[in-house]
Amino acid sequence: GESVGLHLPTLSVQEGDNSIINCAYSNSASDYFIWYKQESGKGPQFIIDIRSNMDKRQGQRVTVLLNKTVKHLSLQIAATQPGDSAVYFCAENIRHAGGTSYGKLTFGQGTILTVHP
């Protein structure tokens, strides 16, 4: 069935390096994508979102890139810090005939980011 998946389940980086976390999605009807950070024992924390009419969006130290041609989403974290260590999930909102059910999300499998001091 339709799914959102990730290429790399784990990513280890040195403090100060840039991190790139990737996500592949298969549903071309998806029109809204979100990246979440989840720390151990906590709920997901919103990082950044992007709509399908955009291919890039920047936040504070984070950038999300969307390539609809190959159905690929990435999250770039600049100057990664130990506090960025967590599991990162991409999620998609699927658009259907009635519109987009914002908040009703399909999550990817997650990438564990470990930042070494």
Added chain:
Amino acid sequence: GAVVSQHPSWVICKSGTSVKIECRSLDFQATTMFWYRQFPKQSLMLMATSNEGSKATYEQGVEKDKFLINHASLTLSTLTVTSAHPEDSSFYICSARDGRRRNTEAFFGQGTRLTVV
């Protein structure tokens, strides 16, 4: 930002008993809330969509008689796990959308760790 609070943060119950988890939107009205389940080292899986004043919509494979959802007010949804068994042990997470704002993401609670012994 919008705040969603879950209670309790963790609960241990005996097999066969029922457990109620609360999800509250603290500073906005949530016409729609979502309940997810997350097993260890796995992604979040949507269980049901809870709409204020109406019956919840359950995802395929989720037993509505086992996972009772009540969304009686614009700030509170509850999930009751009835006749809990050890296989119901999981991390349950709710999210809520601000009904006054269009096209926005949902905000997540901090999750409830359920352990059935």
